[in-house]
Amino acid sequence: MSASLALSLWLQSARLQQQTGAALGSTTAPDSNWTLDLLEWVRTSWLSTKLAGLAGMDQAPALPTWAAAAIGAGIAVGIVIGFVSVVAMFSIWLERRVAGRIQSRIGPNRVGPFGLLQSLADGVKLLLKEDIIPSGADRKLFVLAPALVMASALAMFAAVPMADGAGFTDINLGVLFIVGISALATIGVIMAGWSSNNKWALYGAMREAAQVVSYEVPLGISLLVPVIVGGTLELGAASRLQSGWGGSCWFLFQNPFVLPAFVLYFIAALAENKRAPFDLPESESELVAGFHTEYSGIRFSFFFLEEYAAMFLMSAVGTALFLGGWNFPGIDLLKGGWLIAAQLAVFVVKSMFLVLLMIWIRWTLPRMRVDQVMVMGYKYLTPLSLICVVGASVWEVWAAVPFHERPIWMQLFTPVLVFGVCAVLGAMLRKQAIESAAQPTTRSRIAPRAHAAAH
Amino acid sequence: MELLFFLLFAGLAIAGAVATVWMRYVVHSAFALMGTFLGVAGLYVLLGADFLAITQILIYVGGILVLILFGIMLTPPDRTERNAKRVIGFSASLVAIALFLAVQIGSVVRWAEKSNLEAPKATAAPIGRELLRPDGYLIPFELVSVVLLVALIGSVFIARRRKAVRVDDSSTAAILAERGTLQQKAGA
Numbered sequence: 001m002s003a004s005l006a007l008s009l010w011l012q013s014a015r016l017q018q019q020t021g022a023a024l025g026s027t028t029a030p031d032s033n034w035t036l037d038l039l040e041w042v043r044t045s046w047l048s049t050k051l052a053g054l055a056g057m058d059q060a061p062a063l064p065t066w067a068a069a070a071i072g073a074g075i076a077v078g079i080v081i082g083f084v085s086v087v088a089m090f091s092i093w094l095e096r097r098v099a100g101r102i103q104s105r106i107g108p109n110r111v112g113p114f115g116l117l118q119s120l121a122d123g124v125k126l127l128l129k130e131d132i133i134p135s136g137a138d139r140k141l142f143v144l145a146p147a148l149v150m151a152s153a154l155a156m157f158a159a160v161p162m163a164d165g166a167g168f169t170d171i172n173l174g175v176l177f178i179v180g181i182s183a184l185a186t187i188g189v190i191m192a193g194w195s196s197n198n199k200w201a202l203y204g205a206m207r208e209a210a211q212v213v214s215y216e217v218p219l220g221i222s223l224l225v226p227v228i229v230g231g232t233l234e235l236g237a238a239s240r241l242q243s244g245w246g247g248s249c250w251f252l253f254q255n256p257f258v259l260p261a262f263v264l265y266f267i268a269a270l271a272e273n274k275r276a277p278f279d280l281p282e283s284e285s286e287l288v289a290g291f292h293t294e295y296s297g298i299r300f301s302f303f304f305l306e307e308y309a310a311m312f313l314m315s316a317v318g319t320a321l322f323l324g325g326w327n328f329p330g331i332d333l334l335k336g337g338w339l340i341a342a343q344l345a346v347f348v349v350k351s352m353f354l355v356l357l358m359i360w361i362r363w364t365l366p367r368m369r370v371d372q373v374m375v376m377g378y379k380y381l382t383p384l385s386l387i388c389v390v391g392a393s394v395w396e397v398w399a400a401v402p403f404h405e406r407p408i409w410m411q412l413f414t415p416v417l418v419f420g421v422c423a424v425l426g427a428m429l430r431k432q433a434i435e436s437a438a439q440p441t442t443r444s445r446i447a448p449r450a451h452a453a454a455h
Numbered sequence: 456m457e458l459l460f461f462l463l464f465a466g467l468a469i470a471g472a473v474a475t476v477w478m479r480y481v482v483h484s485a486f487a488l489m490g491t492f493l494g495v496a497g498l499y500v501l502l503g504a505d506f507l508a509i510t511q512i513l514i515y516v517g518g519i520l521v522l523i524l525f526g527i528m529l530t531p532p533d534r535t536e537r538n539a540k541r542v543i544g545f546s547a548s549l550v551a552i553a554l555f556l557a558v559q560i561g562s563v564v565r566w567a568e569k570s571n572l573e574a575p576k577a578t579a580a581p582i583g584r585e586l587l588r589p590d591g592y593l594i595p596f597e598l599v600s601v602v603l604l605v606a607l608i609g610s611v612f613i614a615r616r617r618k619a620v621r622v623d624d625s626s627t628a629a630i631l632a633e634r635g636t637l638q639q640k641a642g643a
Contacts (some may be wrong), residue, residue: 141486171503176510177509180509183516184512187489187521187524190528194524206525252459
């Protein structure tokens with residue numbers, strides 16, 4: 001865990017830099033450090049003054065800067081860890097319930113209402129389980145790997161702005177930062193696979209490394225499209241740019257190439273997170289459990305939590321850059337604290353919707369082969385994302401003025417296009433579904449014969 | 456405050472570098488290298504070079520280090536003892552450190568008059584503008600991309616010729632067998 005603390009401290013240092021106005025200065029966000037504000041508030045509160053009075057002082061002494069910063073960083077890290085755990089546990093519950101629904105069973109429904117506390121119970125169980133380190137394993141790396149993986153997830157979370165001005169660090173290179181830090185998770189996975197001294201674990205780690213390195217290319221390039229549209233790498237500023245039309249002027253509706261870029265981003269994000277149909281690094285039918293085969297107890301739960309945290313994070317980046325961030329039609333009517341709460345809710349709901357989509361895809365599509373994964377990444381996603389970047393740039397250069405100053409047909413072109421494409425696709429899928437429901441399925445034709453053969 | 460973080464990052468970078476040189480297994484060295492990369496990235500942040508810091512992590516940790524680890528894991532382990540030529544290595548490193556210090560001192564003396572420059576607010580946009588300005592770094596930038604393209608085509612060519620250079624499970628199995636015997640030797 002020391003690695004995660006160090007990294008988060010690093011983030012906080014970036015934040016302090018922002019305060020002193022030096023480096024990672026956010027361009028538009030208010031640069032107040034709320035953790036330090038909180039400490040100051042505690043210091044001047046009634047109780048502290050009373051306690052200071054008992055000690056013979058008329059006011060509690062101010063903490064030295066380093067101590068205040070350390071405590072502030074601790075508070076921020078604690079909040080991030082708490083939020084990540086809650087989100088990940090909810091996603092795990094969601095995954096199991098959705099899987100149950102898709103497979104015509106119920107799923108966990110005993111612990112708490114709708115089984116919501118199942119993940120918490122599982123977490124306690126994992127905490128109490130024996131922590132096994134294989135005798136042939138490389139002990140130090142084996143212990144370090146889950147911490148590194150978890151640390152990268154936590155560090156990435158710190159850069160996601162959930163509501164206007166309520167992010168932890170809204171750094172002006174947020175997109176780049178998140179893509180960069182996600183590399184640490186790859187290193188952690190390789191570390192886990194290598195140190196386990198287990199062939200399945202090493203296979204899993206190698207596949208993971210190959211897959212992530214390959215899909216980082218289309219992921220990064222497709223993220224460039226909203227960056228071109230918005231002209232900023234800062235996630236919070238990008239969300240603020242999408243607040244027009246009463247909160248529905250998302251990047252998705254600002255440029256016709258953002259929709260294909262979003263689809264490409266989503267596919268690449270599935271592969272980055274090792275989600276089905278790209279879950280070769282942990283394909284249980286061939287590799288037991290892939291890189292975390294040898295892990296048990298709390299260390300295993302770190303990997304498990306990280307997977308769902310990373311899913312939420314990729315969805316959050318997608319939300320902030322493609323789906324309007326915290327903006328939603330009608331949210332402007334609210335004020336003050338309610339506005340922040342509503343923005344937070346909108347952001348989390350949008351991101352959870354994308355997580356739901358990932359879960360849905362996992363339980364719908366079969367796994368791909370190794371070579372198919374590579375072909376998909378290099379031959380299809382990468383060229384297509386490059387086309388999107390070129391197209392989006394041409395569109396922006398052609399329009400030449402900021403979005404809200406463009407002619408009205410140009411503003412309306414993209415939303416009409418997006419809704420038209422969605423409508424056509426939906427109609428096609430619906431027709432196909434009705435046709436396939438009308439015909440007897442393959443299974444029901446074969447099943448009686450198999451039944452007869454068994455007799 | 457800044458001093459504290461400077462010491463933290465500098466310590467991380469130096470400790471990582473020392474560990475990279477002194478570790479017995481090559482894989483440990485590679486992982487130790489990650490500490491150096493992160494430490495240097497932190498130092499960049501303290502210098503106000505935010506774009507450079509994140510690019511450092513993105514390229515070196517996410518790309519080059521993964522490739523190094525890949526290379527180490529896919530090649531049969533080197534059976535020669537790493538500490539065989541200690542004296543030569545030690546004196547060579549002393550010479551290297553001396554040269555490096557000489558360069559450092561020289562540059563510090565040269566840069567001393569510029570040290571009161573203000574750190575730029577955000578570096579990504581100015582860097583981008585400089586890279587694409589015709590009288591800025593446009594030509595070197597384009598030349599570098601041509602060089603990278605040549606490297607890309609070359610690597611594809613090499614990979615196509617042999618046809619067997621592919622990350623598949625059989626080559627991993629061979630390496631695992633090799634490593635198993637090596638670790639048994641190390642244990643005995």
